[in-house]
Amino acid sequence: MNELAQTIKKLDDQLSKRPIALDPGGYFIIYIDRENELICAKYFTNIINEKGLAVDPETGEVIAARGKSNRTSETLFTGRSAKELCVKVIEENKQCPITMLDHAAYLGREFMRAEIALIMGTEYIQD
Template sequence: MNQTSENLAAIDENLSKRDIELDPGGYFIIYLDRDAGLICAKHFTNVIDDRGLAVDPETGKVIPAKGKVERTYSTIYTGTTAKELCVKIFEETQPCPVTLLDHAAYLGREFVLAQMALISGQDYVQD
């Protein structure tokens, strides 16, 4: 079956709507530093409460999935390629800040998209 880019985009769009389990190890905000030629990933810690919601470990307040949240990141990781960033996070950082395999796979996909945007000059928006 020959897939078009529209079909593939629709598959990914549909999969982006699924429920996911939040990683007790925390979450990442990914962005580009074009001037430095870097993919950046800020890591934020969180605690998952008994409802399955991420809460700020300092305040106990729920961290909203949408909108602006003022929090301080625990670590910032940078790399020029997706692979370099994955090695830093998953192989060199102990203990690893990612505790779920689906979260690791998601980050790998996002880092590749960020790298492609860095190379092409297109905008990068984290899924």
């Protein structure tokens, strides 16, 4: 890894630790389907409680940030590129679930990271 890449990685790692407000519109789990050469984004609804935590609208249980969840997604969006996925989630979706600009920016970054991993054949882990 060259010096510029190391500097950018260090900055990104530091920024990933900042506190964020969760989107009351819901959240996405992003992954790659290598067999079909797709970027996938499962959309889940949530409610933000008084402590700022995402909770399952059906059970009221706090949704863990890490680990497995037994929730069923509302929608599965797929695309061959970050741009195609953004168009499907934001532009073509009459009821776009994203209610915060910082969430839209985050998804754009993550979709690009997933696209690069798909092209390069490297592992993708959502930030």
